[in-house]
Amino acid sequence: MKIVRLLTAAAIACGCWIPQAGASDEWVPVREVSLEVKAASPLDFSAFLPNGPIDAGHRLVAGAGGRLAYATSPEEPVRMFCASLAWSPASGGFPDHAGADRYARQLALRGYNIARLHFTDASLMHDRQKDFDFDPETLDRIHYLLAALKRNGIYWIIDGLSSSRGAYGGYDDRWEAGGDLKLRLHLDEEAFEHWKTLQEKFLAKINPYTGIAPIRDHALALIILANENGIEFDSVVHERPGKPHYDETLAAPFNRWLAKRYQTTDALARAWGELGDDERLAAGTVRLPTERYTDLARMRDLQAFFIETERASVARMSKVLRDLGYRGLISSYNNWPTVQTGLSRRELEAVTMNTYHDWVGGYAPGSALLQASSMENSANYMRMAAAARWFGKPFIVSEYDHLFWNRYRYEAGLVMPAYAALQGWDALCRHGHGPIVLAYGEPYPHKRAMLPYAIALDPVARAGETLAALIYRRGDVAESGIAVPFVVRGKQDLSEDMQAREPERLTDLALVGRIGLLQAVNSDGETEVGQPRPDGAWNVMKDLRSSGRLPQGNRTDIERGLYESDTGQLLLDRTSGQLRVSTPATEAAAFSSLRQPVDLGTLRIEQADGNALVALSAIDGGNALTKSRRLLLIFATDAQNTGMVFRDSEERIIEDFGSLPVLIRKGQVALALSRTAGTWRVSPIGLDGTVYPPVRAGTGAVTFRLSNDTPYGPTTYFLVELDDG
Template sequence: MRLLLAAAAIFLGCFMPPANASDQWVPVRDVSLEVQPGSPLDFSSFLPNGVIDADHRLVAGEGGRLAHAQSPKKPLRMLCSSLAWSPASGGFPDHEGAERYARQLALHGYNIARLHFTDASLMFGRQKDFDFDPETLDRIHYLLAALKRNGIYWIIDGLSSPRGAYGGHDDRWEANGDLKLRLHLDEEAFVHWKRLQETFLGRVNPYTGIAPIRDDALALVILANENGIEFDSVVHERPGEPAYEKALAAPFNRWLAKRYASTDQLAQAWGKLGDDERLETGTVRLPPDRYADSLRMRDLQAFFTELERASATRMSRSLRDLGYRGLISAYNNWPTIQTALSRRDVEAIAMNTYHDWVGGYAPGSALLQVSSIADGANYLRMIAAARWIGKPFIVSEYDHLFWNRYRYEAGLVMPAYASLQGWDVLCRHGHGPIVLAYGEPYPHKRAMLPYAIALDPVARAGETLAALLYRRGDVATSGLTVPFAVRGEDDLGEDMQAREPERLTELALTGGIGLVPADNIDDRVGVAQSRTQAAEEILTALRDSGSLSGINQTDTEAGLHESDTGQIRLDRRAGQLRVSTTATEAAAFSSLREPIDLGILRIEQADGDGLVALSAIDRHPSLAQSRRMLLIFATDAQNSGMIFRDSEEKVIEDFGSLPVLIRKGNVDLALKRRAKWKISPVGLDGTVYPPVRSGAGSIAFRLSNDTPYGPTTYFLLELEDG
């Protein structure tokens, strides 16, 4: 009886989302998602991908910005397609599928792709070390060639899976295995990693006639994904187990012995040692609790930094010995002071970041259901402060995760501020950014899931907007850069989680920020010399010096942030982000108490939260002149039959299934132009349907995303002389 009552309590505690009523959510009718050439969603005419050859290989150009080898003074913006396929998401496509997929990526505006977990795919089901599955290897080689033919460069992880190319494992996509840690400690692990590069990157691709490592299309190698020692230790931490692996104890003791002359000297530095701890016998213990601040922890961080820098140098040298000429990065997450020091020697900085992170797909997985605008885009600011100025900066992974109801914000927050910062690559993470159709028979494509943006109309609308704001360059790069002075090891403290404080990273919402060695910074105004400073103090100095306009409306205390370009305005308290440029005007809002005037576009009212954007997509990249404009209206989307354990929809019980449901919404819009006009729904594949609104003279209309042809996030606004 007790078990029955418990089961009943669980059942009664589960909620179908209240918004799943048929009058609020409507099913997507589209099946094919292949964008039609020449449609409003085909961006290849104004975002063309060129030939990839020696003259056009990507290099660190002037100021550390990515550029073509033949034109190093002309910075590029690379919109990245994340290809993190596994058997659960369908794996790598066959040749015909690869051709279609690569062409679709080009039509969508992608010009670089990141291949992630290729080692896991190659070794899936294999029992012997380095016994790559021949069909998977052939498919990867063909895909690389297809991407290159479509002008799409490559980013490849030297290692993604902690199982590497060892045979006999069936958990290659899980956080098991210790290869990432052993890379720093063990010669056999390094030899294994090196052989992996030789046997995959160093093997001739029969479809290009050249090994990937020597191919001009390979722009960046991330030596090993997320392989910082501290982060790896956190991932592998288990209840009741020591915080740090025993394998770290001996090398830590050897490092301490080089730094301190004796046990007594170490005791004076730390304050106290255990009775059984002796430097001379190598018995000094690792910190028992990583979250307890201590001088022991400070030295452990210094040890990790030295070890990680040496590892990256050694692995980089191996790639160069194999003939690689492209860029190299490492330690692409965990934006702490310690890891920033480990990254300072690598040629390019890559970082991963997430808003409202979700740990898995199992029932009981949870997120917070909070807005990224409400916290001032903190997930973006964290990685902005990890950038080393003067080096290319790559966002190798980011996402505002499903099923967070505010994820429409990501399509505006990340591309707008990535543009403002002058970042070089922007990669929204997922199994893949697109699919060719709904209904593929793979476990991870039967419903929208976290890290599966291709099936999500809201995420796809955001990626469409990113191609315009970021890659096309609608949002300008800041003319202001605030350097954060880095002294080196002296910046390490007793807290292993310490990072640049939020009161300083708020500066990223006004201008560019990044790290600079303290020795390279003069005494000019607008420098963060100390972590005790606040953004407002530096902004005042910049205004006083004339570096920032006196009319800039940034007021950190009021939660108001305006970019120095005047194009971006974030209002935490109102829950709004506004972008106003020549070619695009957009707003993401959780509330709309009064109209939003963006310049040409005015949002009069809406019946709920969402994203509205208007972009010129004809030969006149100006909303004041354009006759053909893409209108994006994104609300929320869920799977059919989703069940939550709580009324706030934080804890998932069942993800449900296709078809995807889009939340109905209405918005009243007006344009400060006069013309004969019509607005037509655009399907998720780019199909233009008959107009739903038209008029002459003043342009004003109520728009519903629930059209006679099914719900959509896209509309085409066309103007003629009236």
């Protein structure tokens, strides 16, 4: 039951929205207004996740094995926990100086050590009529924020281009995909010069608050040349009914590429097996495919053309940055995990990837999602990202989310950070306008209610980010000792299917050990996924078991949808909709149902009255759960806005997002710890870190039933304290 539902066809006919009887008893309004975490509170992780100085010795580089590391210690990988800063006027824009200081400090307290600035070009050009006429106040605020982040030990990732309008004046759709600049960057000299000038005027200009241009600052760890700028993806974004799938501006360069490869029309006809009577290489009249979903030899060659074009663009754009003095890492093509884009990414210095579960395309009434658990497809959004990695290069998830209003989104706080740690990924960034806000009630359109991509307002997403700081950045989940390369030969791996990607039947291996792409080499004795791709992962699993690389007793059973990591710390059960994590410092479970108790080691979940995330972590230094006296308990259910309205009973289609205050779904859970104590107590923690008086206490065995609806308001956090007898 929810706050408001459209219950019947009769209600639709009469235009009436009928509230669910009794629903208000199941949802409780959040009481906090300020969301600034108090220093030294249980939600302040800076004591054990400190951010150090950013200087020449601590510049981030591709270290041993292609892992992110500090310049002075390249043999020691570092994990970067990323804050997504994708502000716009609708979400309040960049903060003033005092706000930036408070915001950067809060990020550091919560465990973030890198931030991604996204759509800075759009913010700089908002309401500007002339090319490159940056808004001076916005530029000043960005410069000050960069300095504030650096002072707090937080590195930067910056897009060279986010908006398809770039820095052209006179546009009011800068956060939409209406422009063609991303495509023209590959084809048009004017577009390339525009991008180059943008880097010169923004990244290469002195920041008055640091005394150095961002492009030469040790804090700038990564530049994404242009966000989501693959040619195929851009054509999908611009696909419209009745319109050719591929822009006609591609025709001439494609013809030139074909002429260079085949030289004669007859040779092209033999290779394709089909060619129109009016198609001639010499005349440049060979047509683009009419649509992308028909598998043809023509489509295979179009992919090869895209690869060469995209690689050339990266080389050219990278040279611009190097000539401007940039020493950090460079990436591009950070989405679309197809075979073609994988080959385009092969030459990058670092690989970046965006991935989503239950993606939502907008905020307008009628926007829809599937309302499905990520367990139903064995965390496929994570596995797609894993299959885009290239071994030997830093791998950064530049965007991910399990989007609001999906009722299973508590899963994201366990699924992505746990498997990112298992895979040994270098940086993890949950996408949003910002990962935190300083207070509820800001007067901006995107701050008046929880929305997709607005994780800062969502107590469920915030609980997940809190857990991610522990299991990912702190390293509670261990990296897998297994690496299974997916062998890549080159363009001969292309098929006639433009949408071909690594098969899901094989990416299941990411739930057991590390996977990634690797250039074909003579790898006798190695367990690998070869070309052509096999029909399933059984032979790989058999080899891992027989070689002893997978421990005896590993419970993975692909047919049953049961996957245990080689470390023994992660267990995903697709049938029951559960992910369990058991490590020395954190134990957790995300479950869509709890038919029987879940024993995680120290923590046993006896009962729960609904789907939820439950996690227990040691927070007094490096102690394990078996010894720690202060434990952070996370209990996250669901949250909605007040007065949300849906068009259907399954709550897939939104009619009205409602407004603040945020409402948390009431839940109860029965827990037991395999520990005894002279005395123990369980105290609610407010969303701002305030510790309230205990709601449960006892002596001896630690066992209790807990509600997230406390006398001090609903929460997702509790402090468990144990004293020796």
